[in-house]
Amino acid sequence: GNIEAPDTRSYNRVIGGLVRKVRTVNEMGYVEDILERMTKLENERSRPDHTTFEVLMKGWQKVAMTSTYDPELDKNSKGSFSMKCVAHRAEILLARMERHYAGGNNMVKPDLAAYRNVLTCWKLCSSWPGAAERSFQFLERMENQNKYSDKTDLAPPQRMYATVIHVCGRTQIEEDKPKALQIAFQCYNNIIANGIFPLSYTYHALLLCIANLIPEGTDERIELSKEVFEAACGQGQVDRSVILGLEKANPSLLLSYVALPEHSAMVSEKQKSSPENAIMSEVD
Numbered sequence: 001g002n003i004e005a006p007d008t009r010s011y012n013r014v015i016g017g018l019v020r021k022v023r024t025v026n027e028m029g030y031v032e033d034i035l036e037r038m039t040k041l042e043n044e045r046s047r048p049d050h051t052t053f054e055v056l057m058k059g060w061q062k063v064a065m066t067s068t069y070d071p072e073l074d075k076n077s078k079g080s081f082s083m084k085c086v087a088h089r090a091e092i093l094l095a096r097m098e099r100h101y102a103g104g105n106n107m108v109k110p111d112l113a114a115y116r117n118v119l120t121c122w123k124l125c126s127s128w129p130g131a132a133e134r135s136f137q138f139l140e141r142m143e144n145q146n147k148y149s150d151k152t153d154l155a156p157p158q159r160m161y162a163t164v165i166h167v168c169g170r171t172q173i174e175e176d177k178p179k180a181l182q183i184a185f186q187c188y189n190n191i192i193a194n195g196i197f198p199l200s201y202t203y204h205a206l207l208l209c210i211a212n213l214i215p216e217g218t219d220e221r222i223e224l225s226k227e228v229f230e231a232a233c234g235q236g237q238v239d240r241s242v243i244l245g246l247e248k249a250n251p252s253l254l255l256s257y258v259a260l261p262e263h264s265a266m267v268s269e270k271q272k273s274s275p276e277n278a279i280m281s282e283v284d
Helices: 008-019 025-041 050-064 086-102 112-124 131-148 158-169 174-193 200-213 219-234 240-249 251-256
Strands: none
Touching (some): 025 086, 131 158, 131 174, 158 200, 200 240
């Protein structure tokens, strides 16, 4: 008799087993080919589902953990190096997920976790040129989808903005650092504009950005770190992570800091409803 094609669950088990073993971009590419095979079958019982894409995305995250930017590999790329970036491959996978859903496969509706997985890949690929800008563009796409379409469940939470700020703070290419700093504070301003109350982990990320992107001892670093820390104090968001961030960005300010209860106290409801109180000046 006819042998039935494997069902979705069987394919997912195979993908999951292979993902546990992958180490390189090429290996992950071969695993992703299984998705292509599932799609071409045009069989209801074996078409990709949400788990298929989620496991593949976790595979790209795994590869991203050991992926580093090598200028030698990209010296003849003529600006196309981002195509080789693991995070870019994760974005392509998400785009395929979106196309499957738009094509009528309701089992693969992209949720917030799918978009978060892509940003995690960008965080792991922070050493690549343009990573800060690319991650911010991805976040802006989410904002626009939430604003101009029916995808109101894709409003980026504060953690996603903080992830992009961390990508900015890990920028290693010198010529990318000024732009990365601008993007970090644009993320902060977007948090405020969206009516989200900035929490301690956002201030922590901003202070690390300042420590990593602005040369030590410069007026810009001293003044900007002071402004960020004062905002954290004013909003009652000083915790151990903020203190550690300040220690890296402006240790002399930390030495002179006198802790007050209201700096770390629970924020009042009035403050929570007024995130604009936390607005800082623009970064040039």
